[in-house]
Amino acid sequence: MTPPKPYHHGNLREALLQSAIRLIREVGPTAFTLREVARRAGVSHNAPYRHFRNKEDLIAAVAAEGYQELTGAMVTAAAGQPDVLDRLKNAGLAYVRFAVRKPEHFTVMFDAPASGHRHPDAAQAAKQAFSTLVGLVKVCQEEGRLVSGDPGRYALLAWSMVHGVAKLAITGRLPYRTTAGVLKFAAFVIDQSLPRR
Amino acid sequence: MTPPKPYHHGNLREALLQSAIRLIREVGPTAFTLREVARRAGVSHNAPYRHFRNKEDLIAAVAAEGYQELTGAMVTAAAGQPDVLDRLKNAGLAYVRFAVRKPEHFTVMFDAPASGHRHPDAAQAAKQAFSTLVGLVKVCQEEGRLVSGDPGRYALLAWSMVHGVAKLAITGRLPYRTTAGVLKFAAFVIDQSLPRR
C-alpha cells in the first residue's frame, strides 16, 4: 500500500519541520531563515504560512519536538537502574548528552523566554519533561535516599545544575572537547549535590 | 546660541555602545537592529561601520563591557567577607544578581558560542571574570575549607551551578518572580555543593 498523498506536496508540515531541524543544525538558530526552509522543502517562500502562523511558531514546533525527545531520553536513561539515586543521576546525564548531541535543538528549546500562552503545545511538552524530573526526585525521597522537602525545589536544583553544564558546554565555555569529557564533568557536578554513598 | 550640529559626532563609539545597551534592554538581543542604534545615536545608518566591523562586532563590544561589570560585581560581593567560603558564595550570588538585573546583557555575553579569536577583547574580559572565580576557589582550598584538587575544576562546577540558575531564571523557567526569590533559591543551590559548616 503506497501511503496516501493527500495534497499538493504530501505532508508538508512534517517536511518543513524536518527541514527546519536540519537547517538550524547547519546554520544555527539565529541565521535560520523561513525562506530557506521552504526552499529545502521544495515549495514557495510562502507555503510555510499555511502550516505555521509565523517564523516563531515554526521554531516553537521544533522546540516541542525537542522536549518530547528529551523526555524520552531521560526516561530511557533512568529506566533499569536499581538504585533510585542512579536513576536521577542518569536522567541528568541524559539531559546533558541531549544538549551536547543536539546543541541547536537545545538552544531553540531553552534560549528563548518561556512563552507558554503563545505556544501551548510546546509548553505542555516542556512541562512533561520537568514532571519526569520531579517524579524521579519524589521516588528518591520516598525511599529515604534524599532529604524530604518540596520535590519541586529539588528538581529545580537538579535542573539548574545540569542546565548550567549543558549550556556552558555547548557554548564552548568548558575545556572538554568530547562528549565523554563533558559527561564525566557532568557526573562530577551531579555527585556534588547527591548524598554520599 | 546652540551651535549647529557638527558633522562629526565627537565620541560616537561610546554613544553607540550606550544606545546599543539600552536598545537591547528594550527589545532583546534578537530584535536588536544596527540601524535603530544609529537612529538613536542621531547618525546615519552607516556611521556605526566606522567604529565596528559589523553588527556582531558591536554586540561583542557590549559583551566585553558586560564581562567587566560582572567581574566587578563579583569582586565587590566577595570583598569584606571574613569567611572565604562566604566570599565564594557571595560571588556566586552576585553572578545571579547580575543576570537577573541585566538579562539582555547576560544573554549577549553567554548565549553566543565563544568566539575568542574573532573578538579578542571580549574573550580577554571573559577570561578575567573566570579567573576571579578560580582565585576565590584557590583561597578556599589553601585555607583547607574546600577539598583540594584542580581549582579550575571546582570553579567550573561553581560556574555551572550559578549559570544554570541564572539562565533558567531569566528565561522564566523558575517559579520565582522577584530578584530576592531567585537569590534565595540560588543560595539554596550553592549551599548544596559547599561543605557543611
Add this chain to the structure above:
DNA sequence: GCTTTATGTTGTCGATGTCAACATCGCTGA
C-alpha cells in the same frame, strides 16, 4: 458535477545588513 475549502504560488512592501562612492572635518607637516 459542482461548490467549498484547504493548500500552494506569485507579487509586493517595508526593513535590515552591508558595500561603494561621496562629503566633511581636523590634524599634520612644510
Add this chain to the structure above:
DNA sequence: TCAGCGATGTTGACATCGACAACATAAAGC
C-alpha cells in the same frame, strides 16, 4: 599658515528577509 590627507559621517544601492494580499489548484463533500 595652509594644503592636503586620513579619519569620520552620509547617501545611495542591492540582495535578502518576514509578512500580507490576491490568485491558482486540487481534494473533499454534497
